[in-house]
Amino acid sequence: MREYDIVIGLEVHVQLKSVTKMFCTNSASYFGTSPNSHTCPVCLGLPGALPVPNKKALESALKIGLALNCSINARSRFDRKNYFYPDLPKGFQISQYDLPIAQNGWIFVGNKKIRINRAHLEEDTGKLIHAALNKQKVSLIDFNRSGVPLMEVVSEPDIESPAEAKAYAKKLHQIMRYLDVSDADMEKAGMRFDANISVKPKGQKNYGVKVEVKNINSFRFLEKALVYEAARQIRILEAGGKLMQETRGWVETKGETVSQRTKETSPDYRYFPEPDLPPLVFSKETMAKLKLEIPELPDSRKNRFKEQLSLSDNDAEVLTEDKKTADWFELALKDYLEISKNQTKEIATEKAKTIANWVIGELRRLLNEQLKSIDEINLQPASLAELLTLIDKGEVSNQTAKEVFAEMFSTGNKPTKIISEKNLGKIIDRETINNLVVSILKENQEAVDDYKKGKQASLSYLIGQVMRRTAGKADPFLVRQSLEKNLK
Numbered sequence: 018m019r020e021y022d023i024v025i026g027l028e029v030h031v032q033l034k035s036v037t038k039m040f041c042t043n044s045a046s047y048f049g050t051s052p053n054s055h056t057c058p059v060c061l062g063l064p065g066a067l068p069v070p071n072k073k074a075l076e077s078a079l080k081i082g083l084a085l086n087c088s089i090n091a092r093s094r095f096d097r098k099n100y101f102y103p104d105l106p107k108g109f110q111i112s113q114y115d116l117p118i119a120q121n122g123w124i125f126v127g128n129k130k131i132r133i134n135r136a137h138l139e140e141d142t143g144k145l146i147h148a149a150l151n152k153q154k155v156s157l158i159d160f161n162r163s164g165v166p167l168m169e170v171v172s173e174p175d176i177e178s179p180a181e182a183k184a185y186a187k188k189l190h191q192i193m194r195y196l197d198v199s200d201a202d203m204e205k206a207g208m209r210f211d212a213n214i215s216v217k218p219k220g221q222k223n224y225g226v227k228v229e230v231k232n233i234n235s236f237r238f239l240e241k242a243l244v245y246e247a248a249r250q251i252r253i254l255e256a257g258g259k260l261m262q263e264t265r266g267w268v269e270t271k272g273e274t275v276s277q278r279t280k281e282t283s284p285d286y287r288y289f290p291e292p293d294l295p296p297l298v299f300s301k302e303t304m305a306k307l308k309l310e311i312p313e314l315p316d317s318r319k320n321r322f323k324e325q326l327s328l329s330d331n332d333a334e335v336l337t338e339d340k341k342t343a344d345w346f347e348l349a350l351k352d353y354l355e356i357s358k359n360q361t362k363e364i365a366t367e368k369a370k371t372i373a374n375w376v377i378g379e380l381r382r383l384l385n386e387q388l389k390s391i392d393e394i395n396l397q398p399a400s401l402a403e404l405l406t407l408i409d410k411g412e413v414s415n416q417t418a419k420e421v422f423a424e425m426f427s428t429g430n431k432p433t434k435i436i437s438e439k440n441l442g443k444i445i446d447r448e449t450i451n452n453l454v455v456s457i458l459k460e461n462q463e464a465v466d467d468y469k470k471g472k473q474a475s476l477s478y479l480i481g482q483v484m485r486r487t488a489g490k491a492d493p494f495l496v497r498q499s500l501e502k503n504l505k
């Protein structure tokens with residue numbers, strides 16, 4: 018068998034976070050509401066209804082363009098994409114054709130630069146629901162999703178494997194979440210993928226015949242569909258067959274792609290400028306304002322964590338996976354550093370590593386265990402800083418601290434409160450320890466005699482007895498000191 022190159026380009030649709038729809042004042046929060054309860058003449062495409070662009074969605078689209086390193090078209094425009102489908106009552110979709118909001122960008126996926134061809138704004142369509150009604154198969158239409166703002170990000174065919182396609186899609190998802198322009202919630206179809214894929218014998222210059230796999234709604238299905246499709250294409254070519262330019266759909270239940278339409282039957286959209294909407298003009302002031310609103314993005318934040326805080330690549334990667342975790346980590350670190358006056362670079366690095374260990378270890382473990390996200394908990398970053406300071410002062414042991422942290426996690430209470438209420442503090446009072454030691458010695462005359470005869474192991478035994486009596490809370494160093502003094 019010959020070796021093949023795989024060539025993939027992705028079109029990613031992202032629903033934008035918005036109170037209202039793209040061109041009308043209907044609520045865009047339609048998920049879970051009763052069918053057709055979020056509609057009006059504009060999004061139903063009734064004659065005479067006029068669209069008005071949603072300013073917030075336009076700003077989100079511009080931010081996306083900037084974050085994807087695109088050049089922004091200072092003059093942009095909406096166009097009509099004409100086609101008929103039952104979920105599109107107007108008979109056209111308002112989209113963008115030759116003047117998209119953003120063009121010619123790129124993002125890094127690992128160390129590889131993947132170019133973005135364009136990012137444009139459009140409106141979502143309604144949704145067909147295929148069901149059975151009175152034992153008859155019916156198709157129902159829900160127009161609640163009609164007109165919800167949608168950003169389409171189109172990559173260049175720079176992606177070379179299904180795994181890379183998945184990583185690219187995840188990176189886009191991460192950026193959207195950092196920008197806070199979309200929930201990109203996969204379960205609610207807030208992010209959907211169309212993939213163009215072709216194969217060619219390794220090293221061949223010309224592209225192979227391109228197949229489009231449409232409407233994939235999870236990262237896992239995206240990878241699976243592309244693995245299947247690449248193998249299918251290679252199998253046909255190896256058998257001496259010819260590929261057809263076509264659109265296919267991923268059928269998860271079968272684990273395969275199936276043909277939906279060929280090039281001959283694909284529609285000509287006859288794009289033309291939307292006559293009901295004026296051109297989009299973005300001033301320098303608007304662009305400057307939006308640039309300021311873009312937060313530090315995952316790549317640069319990760320690099321900063323590595324360079325400034327000397328965190329490992331893996332720690333920095335995990336901490337910056339989502340913005341809220343990274344924010345939480347930085348707040349905890351800031352508090353931890355503020356408490357201690359001594360602030361050399363070494364100490365800062367050491368403290369960053371300690372906080373990173375707690376966030377990646379205990380905090381993530383508890384979040385996973387309780388299926389919670391970091392913004393759903395009452396535990397404050399400052400409380401972790403406080404707890405770590407108590408460990409540093411020797412007021413609580415490392416082991417007990419984990420117990421305290423779990424309690425902080427579930428109640429949101431401060432560590433000092435938990436430690437005093439549950440009596441978890443370390444016993445460091447010399448007199449208390451001395452009294453304990455004296456009574457333990459009285460009860461263990463045999464061990465005392467053995468020790469005096471030279472049996473060193475008896476000392477460990479006696480330390481163990483004191484620790485047991487205090488449920489491990491006595492400071493072992495002070496216990497040993499006191500025992501040695503009393504045994505003289």
Ligand SMILES: [Zn+2]
Binds near residue numbers: 060
């Ligand atoms: Zn509407």
